Amino acid sequence: MNRAKLCCYFFVFAANVMLVSSVGEPNIIFIIADDLGWNDVSFHGSNQILTPNIDALAYNGIILNSHYVQPSGSATKAALLTGKYPIKLGMQGDPIQPGDTRALPERKLLPEYLKDIGYVTYLAGKWDLGYTRWNDTPTYRGFDHHLGFYNSWTSYYDFLTTTTVNGKDYSGLDIRRDAQPAWDLAGQYATDVLTDYAVGTIQQHDTTKPLFMMISHLAPHAANPAKPLEAPQETVDKFKHIIDSGRRTYAAMVSKIDDSVGAVVTALEQKGMFENSVIIFMSDNGAPTVGEFRNWGSNYPLKGLKGTLWEGGVRSPSFISSQLFLQKGRVSNDLIHVTDWFPTLLSAANGDVSFLDLDIDGTDIWSSLVYNFDTTRRSTLLNIDEKNRNAALILSNFKLIVGSTKNGTYDSYYGETGEENLEPVVYNTTAIAKSPAAKAIDKVSYSPTSEFEYMSLRELATLRCLDPSVKRTECDLSDGGICLFNLTKDPCEEDNMVNFLPSLVRQMKRKMVVYREGLVEWQERNLDIENSDPKLHHYTWNPWRDCADATCSA
Template identity: 60%
Template sequence: MTTPQLGLSTSILTLILLSALPRCESQQAGQPNIVLILADDLGWNDVGFHGSNQIPTPNLDALAYNGIIFNSHYTQSTCTPSRTALLTGKYPMRLGMHGTPLNPAQVEGLPEGKLLPEYLKELGYETHLVGKWHLGYARWNNTPTYRGFDHHLGYYTGYVSYYDYLNTFRVDEKDYTGYDLRRDTEVAWDLAGQYATDVFTDHAVKTIENHALTKPLFLMVSHLAVHAGNDGKLLEAPQETINKFRHIQDSNRRTYAAMVSKLDDSVGSIVSALQAKGLLENTILVFASDNGAPTVGQYSNWGSNYPLRGIKATLFEGGIRGVAFAWSPLFVQSGRVSADLIHISDWLPTLFTAAGGDIGLLDPDLDGVDQWSSLQYDLPSPRNDILINIDEITRNAALRFYNWKLIVGTTWNGTYDSYFGESGKENIEEQVYNSTRVFDSPAGKAIRQVSYTSLTEAEYEALRRQATLRCLNAKAKRNPCDPSNGEVCLYDVPSDPCEENNLASFLPSVVRRMKRALVDYRSGLTPQISGKVDIEKDDPKLFQFAWNPWLDCSDSTCAAA
């Protein structure tokens, strides 16, 4: 007897049967999982997709190429202000958080107001923070689990060392050292001796593995990497990873490269865990650095912002033009390099909209712009200007307006306004970029499982060329600008990303218009927080040698557990 022909191939029949299977509630509701990975002090030139061959970053590159590379993603110039903008959707100067980063034992913290995790909790999300907070901890109400995160494994201060989780802070020529690592509010003493990047990665992976599929996930992984640690052990990484970078002769740069490599491995592990859990096909992943690398100076990490001018804490592009990309199967148009303006404050309204929120329910005073439609469909960005900062104490300011950038004043009398690590190739043997390694990376393999349009190695190379910045050619006119001498600097950034040709004297009307805009912004400024340190009451000796909230401590129950 002959079997009847059904007219359907086995593969088509399989797809029909799979489509009939039940899906988890969060998928039915259409709410995407959101994974936000924040690097600390990562340099522009320290990822492969910006054209560097020094430090292989195959997982980051695979996600960037298959997503959207942001070549004009702006941040604040230091840690606390960038995190303020990210979680509030506001320019830090509106909240008094635009000055120097918070110190241990500092009384002030992020002012009251709804944060990104709180908005997402109202939409049904489970919210997790892994890693750095750096927005205040004087009272328990200043800490992450009281500001919208269901759970937190990480540290409250600006940095710790990578193995012992100590932060040493000098006050009046006296050092105060405390342990700073928490599970929610309890001190995580048991994790001392384990490498921080691995600890945060393992916890993020376990969070994904244990996540209940009935709720969408918001996971923010705010890495210590690649921020420098305490004096005497600024840079730390496992020796077996450092040994992979023998082509870099400078020992500090070699260790930094190992730290970046561990960060890249972390991203690969997180993406693989999302794929194994079945979450990746409905996930938005955003990766960004909080500011540029401090190549030299305080807390230097030997990162490279080449070919950009300036470093962390400056208003030049090397300080505030951050490494960033987004990846998601939900993007209709991906595999592209975007030159559109985007600011770190934009992620609150953008992710809230992507999560199904009504933009009308957000704080009407947000500075962040909803970019979700622009990202999803490759539409023009709704943003045409960015207030980079106004600092009433250092008396400097900067503004992007369409293609123009205006800088008035400087930081540290212009000490770090030059070009550092210019070639990025000193004492480094020439390396060849390995696109096959990118294609076969854990992240590359995972995203091919959920994408119908994953790119080829040849397409990787084309996108890499697009994402590589180039300075003015040798014959182009250059008119240097030194703001420390009182000069006003005006640059056409798309054509002069390295800020070599000051156009202020040629375009006085543009300068006047942008100065007027700065004056308008200045009217909304809240004076900087005082920076008051209460070290006598937050001396780690009082809390079993841990940094601890102290203003609510009326008895021994507040001591570090």
């Protein structure tokens, strides 16, 4: 490279560095899909469910192909908001249930830190972290405002959450504006309600202050058992090529999330906020293709599903997109854990990360994202479940997994490949380029990703299993068995290398023992259903201990 060209590159790089450092605190929009499968966003290689707005943002940002979450939603949200592994909070077990006395332990959360440096904070959607007392609810835990629901699920149109305990049904409204029940929203579709709230919040936002908004979708989580999947019929009809009717409705639920992403991005652009915004998208865990709260999602080609420590349960379809990045339009295979967002977003907001507790587990990767540097994370704990006696850890590109989930019931591949259709489906790059998200990007980006580049990025983001001709060693996790996989070569976890790398196995087991020493005992599910019965609280799911009035706190 000649000297003139080198100087030119250096000048552009330096100018961009100055731009990133001078724009002030960015708006942060964190979008969480609930129980979305790896194979259910089309940027991962399937043509069955096209997600043009999601794909447009991903291709113009950074696709995070090695982004890990927890195997269940409550644990993932606890890790996100605290920057700590759930085992240090007693949150490593089952999701919090209706009438459950469990809650996220008292400690300063991400939105509280952001409020300290001037952010206005909103939560749209699912809380999932307890509501026994008012002090457990979102507007007492750092969010200025909340429109959404407290429980792990609710119905998509009437917002009734129903649970059965000892043969008796308990049902009540679970949708609120801040602390007040929002009866007027019954009859509207949940994804549309959250989208309208998010868009309205952006439109009315005072742009002299930075915005942090977490959009925690209900979709595509299954609703009440009597009618688990719901979507507008006109959206379902767009997926007539899908054979299975359950999968067809699921596809419509995912499509409504994609529409929501497009609407939010459009609102940001029209308000003049998009150029200085950071948008993160992820699923809180893998799809429960079968079993409890089945939603017909697909984690193909990954093994396992929600609730397991296989890749299908904990590797999340994710990306981050921002005009602040110096190199957009790339696929990152750097190891990232959901705890990393806690220090990373504070760093993005120009907060002083050095003041954070030393015991957080998240790693600040903001500079790595902005400047395309290598991240410093080399390992992550996925979970230790002392009750069910299973655990998993990643070190470099190797994963150690100990013990099975439900006696290995969910150890196989689950979900459609995306090719089980009544007619061939093609990947429509033009639909991506003409999506609302892409149009917004075109208005503000000096170099938007082209249609031609979409395909190469999609190819890089598509995971493939071992060649069928490769000899494999089976994995047996029964009776506390141990397996080791090279995730770079074997993301589908087909070839057990535990007997070939004994020193590495010992090293990883020692790390797991160290983590085990800091474990806080699993918070056992504790239902106080008689006192939390919605009939006692005007037929709503409501905090029930200490006081029932939102004006008081415990």
